[in-house]
Amino acid sequence: MRKADASSALLLCVMMLVSRPSLAQGARALQMDTGGQPLATALTDLARRAERELVIENAAEISRAAPRLNGRYTFDQALPLLLAGSGLTFKRTADGTYVVYLASPLPSLEPESPVALPELLVTARSQNSDIPRTQDDIQPYKVWTAHDVGASHADTLDDFFRTRLSSNAQPFAAIQDPARQNGGSRSEINMRGMGSSQTLVLIDGRRVPSLPSVDNTFLQPDINGVPLSAIDRIEVLTATSGGVYGAGAVAGAVNIVLKRDYRGADLAVTYGDTSRFDARTKRVDGRIGFTPDGGRTDVMIALSDFRGADLRTGERDYPARARARRYANDPATFLADNYVRKPADLARIDLLFAPGLITPWASLLTRESTSSALLSVRHRFGASVEAYLDALALRDEGRSYTSRPYIGIPPSTLLKGVSSSDDGLEQRSRTTTTRVTAGLIVDLPAAWKLNADYTAGQAEVRSLANYHYTPGTFGSYRQSNNLRVFSARLAGTVMDLPGGPLTLSLLAEDRREHAPIPMVEHYDLFFWVNGMPYGVTQSLRSYYAEARAPLIPRDGGHGLLSGLELQLAARHEMMRAVAPANLDDLLFANDDPVDYRQTAPVYTLGFRVFPIPDVMLRGSLATGVVPPPIDQLARVTMRYLASEGGRGASTALQFGLHTSDPKRRGVLIGGEQPLLITFGGSPTAERARSVSVGVVATPRAAPGLRVSVDYTRIVKSREPVVIQGGSAQYFLEHEDLFPGRVIRAPLTDADRAKGYTGGVVTSLDTSAFIIGETISEMVDVQVDYRIATRKAGDLRFSSSATWQPLLRRRAELYHDARNAVGSAQEPLAWRGTASLEWSRGPWLAGLAADFYARYHVPRFGEYKPRADQMTRFQGSEWIPSQIYFDLAGAYRFELPPTAPMHALEARFGIRNLLDRDAPVVAQDYYGMGYSSLADPRGRRFELSLISRF
Structure with missing residues (x-):
């Protein structure tokens, strides 16, 4: 029921957000102050506030500071002012996306693309389904x-x-x-x-x-x-x-x-x-x-x-x-x-x-x-x-x-x-x-x-x-x-x-x-x-x-x-x-x-x-x-009996059962009755x-x-x-340190007569x-x-x-x-x-x-x-x-x-x-x-x- 409630609440939230009209209008003037911002950051902030789709080619390469703009500007006014004197220019694609790129690009180790197709900042059309991240993001x-x-x-x-x-x-x-x-x-x-x-x-x-x-x-x-x-x-x-x-x-x-x-x-x-x-x-x-x-x-x-x-x-x-x-x-x-x-x-x-x-x-x-x-x-x-x-x-x-x-x-x-x-x-x-x-x-x-x-x-x-x-x-x-x-x-x-x-x-x-x-x-x-x-x-x-x-x-x-x-x-x-x-x-x-x-x-x-x-x-x-x-x-449970020949020997080697029971001296572990070992x-x-x-x-x-x-x-x-x-041998030798991990049968009078201090081990965890x-x-x-x-x-x-x-x-x-x-x-x-x-x-x-x-x-x-x-x-x-x-x-x-x-x-x-x-x-x-x-x-x-x- 809790899962269904969570899913319904999320769906309701989505419907409310989609039906809500956007309060932003692309042509309105925006209050701006770009002093001290990197140019790439100023461009990204401008696009987000104006709700325009903007792609910056090689954004990580643009490290210059943005020019100071302090006042109210529309998107079309601010964009050319930000790019003035930077060596960058822009173009507008058929679907309204703005692409910013170097007017005279420096030589690159990567062949220049004849046509750059648009990429969205939120839902990327280039099939990168994640939001593009930058080095100036909130996380490093x-x-x-x-x-x-x-x-x-x-x-x-x-x-x-x-x-x-x-x-x-x-x-x-x-x-x-x-x-x-x-x-x-x-x-x-x-x-x-x-x-x-x-x-x-x-x-x-x-x-x-x-x-x-x-x-x-x-x-x-x-x-x-x-x-x-x-x-x-x-x-x-x-x-x-x-x-x-x-x-x-x-x-x-x-x-x-x-x-x-x-x-x-x-x-x-x-x-x-x-x-x-x-x-x-x-x-x-x-x-x-x-x-x-x-x-x-x-x-x-x-x-x-x-x-x-x-x-x-x-x-x-x-x-x-x-x-x-x-x-x-x-x-x-x-x-x-x-x-x-x-x-x-x-x-x-x-x-x-x-x-x-x-x-x-x-x-x-x-x-x-x-x-x-x-x-x-x-x-x-x-x-x-x-x-x-x-x-x-x-x-x-x-x-x-x-x-x-x-x-x-x-x-x-x-x-x-x-x-x-x-x-x-x-x-x-x-x-x-x-x-x-x-x-x-x-x-x-x-x-x-x-x-x-x-x-x-x-x-x-x-x-x-x-x-x-x-x-x-x-x-x-x-x-x-x-x-x-x-x-x-x-x-x-x-x-x-x-x-x-x-x-x-x-x-x-x-x-x-x-x-x-x-x-x-x-x-x-x-x-x-x-x-x-x-x-x-x-x-x-x-x-x-x-x-x-x-x-x-x-x-x-x-x-x-x-x-x-x-x-x-x-x-x-x-x-x-x-x-x-x-x-x-x-x-x-x-x-x-x-x-x-x-x-x-x-x-x-x-x-x-x-x-x-x-x-x-x-x-x-x-x-x-x-x-x-x-x-x-x-969590696998294995049945072990020492008398089962080769298979028992290989299992004993695998789980370290190489000696006698510390509380039953001289008796091999698993030698008296089958032993269940749980591991995982x-x-x-x-x-x-x-x-x-x-x-x-x-x-x-x-x-x-x-x-x-x-x-x-x-x-x-x-x-x-x-x-x-x-x-398993370690658990037996340190049994008191692991209560509930070693299970034994009750200690019998016959066991006491032989000097044993513990019953037969029936299971190990x-x-x-x-x-x-x-x-x-x-x-x-x-x-x-x-x-x-x-x-x-x-x-x-x-x-x-x-x-x-x-x-x-x-x-x-x-x-x-x-x-x-x-x-x-x-x-x-x-x-x-x-x-x-x-x-x-x-x-x-x-x-x-x-x-x-x-x-x-x-x-x-x-x-x-x-x-x-x-x-x-x-x-x-x-x-x-x-x-x-x-x-x-x-x-x-x-x-x-x-x-x-x-x-x-x-x-x-x-x-x-x-x-x-x-x-x-x-x-x-x-x-x-x-x-x-x-x-x-x-x-x-x-x-x-x-x-x-």
């Missing part, structure tokens, strides 16, 4: 343009985010761990080190099918197949915002906006290689846009294909140098830890450390290849209705060769210094993602707009292992996830406030993901360590509203409250997860079906204000939620709350300068914690405790400065850095929370990137730097003897800080009017300009011998030719 956003993405010369989006997003704490790329990732090459974004499941990834403001996994969870989507040339901009929120984005946006959200509106054709060919000519890459990107009916219909098709590098251990000496360092720093432990190394082999020890002699054919990097196809079709029915079809298909495939699993390096390899790929394992992994969206945009009365669409998509994961050491044997696995979403968005102006119009955006969404039972051939334990996936469904129904209220104008007469604007976004999420009973007798005796339901209200509340003309203060309070995955919901997670959604405050300065004394500093604190609670990995908590604190700093001169060209400086002093986790019941920052595979205390770019005429040159602070050798929470040994092997407690420089350049050729191409541009890039080696890691967690923050390929060159027809 980082925005990259197509120019920024192209200048990075990154191979994939995963490469781009690992080097350019300072808040991304993903410890290594999948391609850097060929063996344990099964040859996978998927992307993963881990904001603040809180886990990839806490970062929401969107394309064009919409969900992408999650990747299914072998442990019955839905993983972050793989976006490596998205071609960089197809990206219009990237919006990254670095704080919790469940009210805006819904479930999953705990550590932040990433929205990748693709280019959709384009007429013309362009073709780009890229070739890259290392300075050693041993890891070449190739890429081809093409795009065409046209109208078949004089402008009512627009069609755009884009295709891309990328072939990545194939780097082997024999082509770099990192594994050999890591072995040499272990031996040099602790030879006794080095020799004792490997059963095939004997003191008699010391005479040959130099051979063992020679580069490339041990598994030189094995992959140091997984060879990755991606391809994509994008389609956008739009058709206008009259002046108020537009239909669109938006489709994408992405493929990301990896291939690797590794040594025989579980066995290690054969003795013959160490003694002879040679190895053969016939003794290894070939692994292939492919993810394919498809998504099709069809929808309508309808102009309603009173300047309201309705956007309704339906999305269907699928993500599929395929894995293949070819065991060369046993000819003719292989294992294969295929699993898919089917997504369907129906959504309806309503947006418009409610009323005119003193600071501008009050806007409201409403959304109703119904989403369902279903992963059926996978297809498996030649079952092998190499693939599955957590049980066989058995078909799961996750659905969510959401109602959302976001209001932006500019309460006070920026006229300088309101003191500290000048320009006060409020944001309120709220969602009501209704989550459900369903899984059938697992009757796999190989692993479990019995299991119950899962049918989990929970509701979660989340919100985002924020403000911004301009206490002085050149300074903006902003702050927000937000909550978020992460639905429990299926593997956490499933907990049916509780994790909750998060974040606070963010920041300041943005755009001093008039230095036009083109923007500085922002934002502090964010995220507290995530109600996390499930499995004590000691769910070890090792499932998770809801005690986990993660607290993250960080400060993000961004500085942008652009200087334009007539003779020397334009100079642009941009930098961003993240200082994260705290990531405190509580992961055990009786242990204090500890700070994980600065440990291996955890967030660094400092990360930053900076770039300097110069352009003049057809020339462009840029230099970029990426900085990574030092970090501890052992991982957070590592077993102390193991941590001490790793430190001894390394010879230091720290992996040193790292800095790498990249160089980029471009030249646009002037072509005669008779040339078949309209434009031709050449781009040139050098990654790791100084060819700095990665720090050697003597014993790490992915076994490649170098710091995963670096690229083992070293210096790389890349050349692109882009032609536009």
